[in-house]
Amino acid sequence: MRRWLLGTALAFGLLVALIAVFVSPPGILSLIDALAGGGIGVERPGNAIAFGSHxxxxxxxxxxxxGDAKRPVVIFWYGGGWVKGDRAAYAFAARAFARAGFVVVVPDYRKVPAIRFPAMLQDGAKAVRWTRDHVAAFGGDPARIALSGHSAGAYTVAMLALDRRWLQAEGVDPRIVRAAVPLCGPYDFYPWTSSRAREAFKGVADPRMTQPITFARGDAPPMLLITGTADTTVRPRNALRLAAALHAHGAVVTVKNYPGQTHEAIVMALSRPFRARSSVLADSVAFLDTALGDR
Structure with a gap:
């Protein structure tokens, strides 16, 4: 029995080690989320659907x-410092919003160093255009689209919500964005202090045009800016400064700054295993319900 227990423990340890080597931390979290029941009551009717030209x-x-009723839509962009990440690894976030009653679109986008600004925003705008044109076939309501995302993904959310250029370039009316819930995003971060940001925005002629705060406006869609007091990766001042700028223009904006929550903990709170640690999901859903209407 002792040998059997030892062998089982060694096999389990080897399995964990192999998963850690071949699966990203968000991917591991998605596996744990699924084992914890995060996938109950949801489905993925669209997998690896092509959009764009890259x-x-x-x-x-x-x-x-x-059912037959058209549901509100959340487009969710993952983070990764513009250099890594993939849609499958963030299944835990998609499942969380889907279980709350939304149709959820999770796009991939091209990464640095193969691209630099503004390619990530162009890819994001193409995903919005695809959603407008095709989400009804999956039960989504193209008249009720919200944007959400974490970290570098939250940057895309803020820029698409505030800077009209990117959606207009894709033939999309910027007013299609009915609400935005970016999590732990950089919104006022020039001069760039991180190597990833310097690489992502290398060669930009006017750095101000890369900053979401530059495009704060009174008619921006309602925004819930989520951050954590213990976030040392993208500090809370980004959300606080953007909120102040939006307030100054008369926009509708709310800040949720969760005590003791780190950069990673905020997005992890969308998963079933970590959901009790903070009310990120419940607060996001309540905000979206108000902005998008009945589900």
Whole structure:
């Protein structure tokens, strides 16, 4: 028995080690989320759907009992410092919003160093255009689209919500964005202090045009800016400064600064295993319900 227990423990340890080597931390979290029941009541009717012209793909998630009624839509962009990440690893975030009643689109986007600013925003705008044109086939309401994302993904959310250029370039009316919930995003971060930011925005002629705070306006879609007091990766001052700028223009904006929560903990709170640590998901859903209407 002792040998069997020892062998089982060694095999389990080897399995964990192999997963750690071949699967990213968000991917591991998605596996744990699934084992904890995060996938109950949801389905993925769209997997690796092509959009754009550079090999980009996206996934679509929705409640398993979606029925015939058109549901509000959340487009979610993952983080990774513009250099890493993939849509499959963030299935835990998609499942969380889908289980709350939304049709969720999770796009991939091209990464540095193969691209630099503004390619990530162009890819994001193409994902919005795809959603406008195709989400109804998956039970989503193209008249009720919200944007969300974490870290570098939250940057895309803020820029697409505030800087009209990127959606207009894709033939999309910027007013299609009915609400935005960016998590722990950089919004006022020039001069660039991190090597990833310097690489992502290398060669930009006017750095101010890369900053979401530059485009604060009174008619911006309602925004919930989520951050954590213990976030040392993208400090809370980004959310606080953007909120102040939006308030000054008369826009509708709310800040949630969760005590003791780190950069990673904020997005982890969307997963079933870590959901009790903070009310990130519940607060996001409540905000979206108000902005988008009944589900």
């Amino acid at each position: 090999g980009q793909t996206l996934d679509v998630w929705r409640p398993a009992d979606a």
